Amino acid sequence: MKIVVIGGSGLIGGKVVNHLRARGHEAIAASPSSGVNTLTGEGLAEALKGAQVVVDVANSPSFEDKAVLEFFETSGRNLFAAEVQAGIAHHVALSVVGTDRLAQQSGYFRGKVAQEKLIRESGVPYTIVQSTQFFEFVSAIAHSGAEGDTVRLSPAYIQPIASDDVALAVTDYALGAPLNGVVEIAGPQRMRLAELVQRYLASTGDPRKAVEDAHARYFGAELHDDTLVPGANARVGVVDFDAWFSQQRAVPR
Ligand SMILES: NC(=O)c1ccc[n+]([C@@H]2O[C@H](COP(=O)([O-])OP(=O)(O)OC[C@H]3O[C@@H](n4cnc5c(N)ncnc54)[C@H](OP(=O)(O)O)[C@@H]3O)[C@@H](O)[C@H]2O)c1
Numbered sequence: 390m391k392i393v394v395i396g397g398s399g400l401i402g403g404k405v406v407n408h409l410r411a412r413g414h415e416a417i418a419a420s421p422s423s424g425v426n427t428l429t430g431e432g433l434a435e436a437l438k439g440a441q442v443v444v445d446v447a448n449s450p451s452f453e454d455k456a457v458l459e460f461f462e463t464s465g466r467n468l469f470a471a472e473v474q475a476g477i478a479h480h481v482a483l484s485v486v487g488t489d490r491l492a493q494q495s496g497y498f499r500g501k502v503a504q505e506k507l508i509r510e511s512g513v514p515y516t517i518v519q520s521t522q523f524f525e526f527v528s529a530i531a532h533s534g535a536e537g538d539t540v541r542l543s544p545a546y547i548q549p550i551a552s553d554d555v556a557l558a559v560t561d562y563a564l565g566a567p568l569n570g571v572v573e574i575a576g577p578q579r580m581r582l583a584e585l586v587q588r589y590l591a592s593t594g595d596p597r598k599a600v601e602d603a604h605a606r607y608f609g610a611e612l613h614d615d616t617l618v619p620g621a622n623a624r625v626g627v628v629d630f631d632a633w634f635s636q637q638r639a640v641p642r
Pocket of ligand 1: 395421422429483
């Protein structure tokens with residue numbers, strides 16, 4: 390199949406392109422760096438010509454509330470206009486577990502809700518893959534709660550997943566039939582946010598301490614115990630914290 394990966398130069402996109410090619414498909418990495426821009430529509434029609442599947446793993450370059458909403462709304466409109474024109478048979482998009490629960494208080498998640506709504510209303514058969522937080526995102530979580538020598542975090546649970554497991558799952562769903570619904574994916578271990586960040590800080594030799602604070606917000610949102618974790622039917626990856634961390638140390642950056 391010809392499969393266009395929007396955001397194909399990104400963390401997940403690059404891995405998905407490699408998996409698809411390894412399985413014998415023609416995978417096109419489409420993003421501004423290769424002349425395809427969903428915000429302006431540049432290069433979209435050309436990239437989608439003759440394609441059967443579109444995988445959307447792009448992300449907004451700015452996380453500012455208005456910019457994120459604008460990114461997902463405008464990109465979604467341009468993308469689906471081009472997909473309908475090209476007769477795309479399956480649209481697969483990566484979203485976040487708990488998006489609906491987080492949207493009331495967080496601008497980023499209002500953007501993701503808008504993205505998911507456009508997908509459902511597009512008329513293109515689709516699969517929305519909602520993932521938990523990537524291990525690769527833990528340093529950003531630590532940074533967001535940093536206050537001097539401590540990192541203040543909600544006592545909520547998190548079930549982080551490695552980007553390798555995310556990319557494998559997205560590849561499998563892209564090669565499967567459209568589900569016209571949402572599937573959830575997560576990592577193999579559930580733990581408290583502070584426990585995860587403490588392990589990360591200790592492993593990287595960072596002397597700061599992660600502490601629980603019932604009022605600490607997560608990118609603007611107040612969390613309940615289960616806000617960030619998936620339901621019972623999630624696809625669960627194999628890479629845990631230790632495996633992920635040792636892999637990071639093995640790969641020179
Ligand atoms: N971080 C997490 O923990 C987490 C958890 C669950 C789900 N997700 C979702 O995972 C998705 C991918 O995240 P990621 O970390 O892999 O992203 P990333 O590494 O930041 O890559 C973003 C990609 O989006 C592309 N892009 C930016 N502007 C674009 C535009 N105007 N048109 C087309 N493509 C554009 C970039 O292309 P260039 O390189 O050419 O600029 C790049 O390929 C996001 O939708 C995010 O919501 C993330």
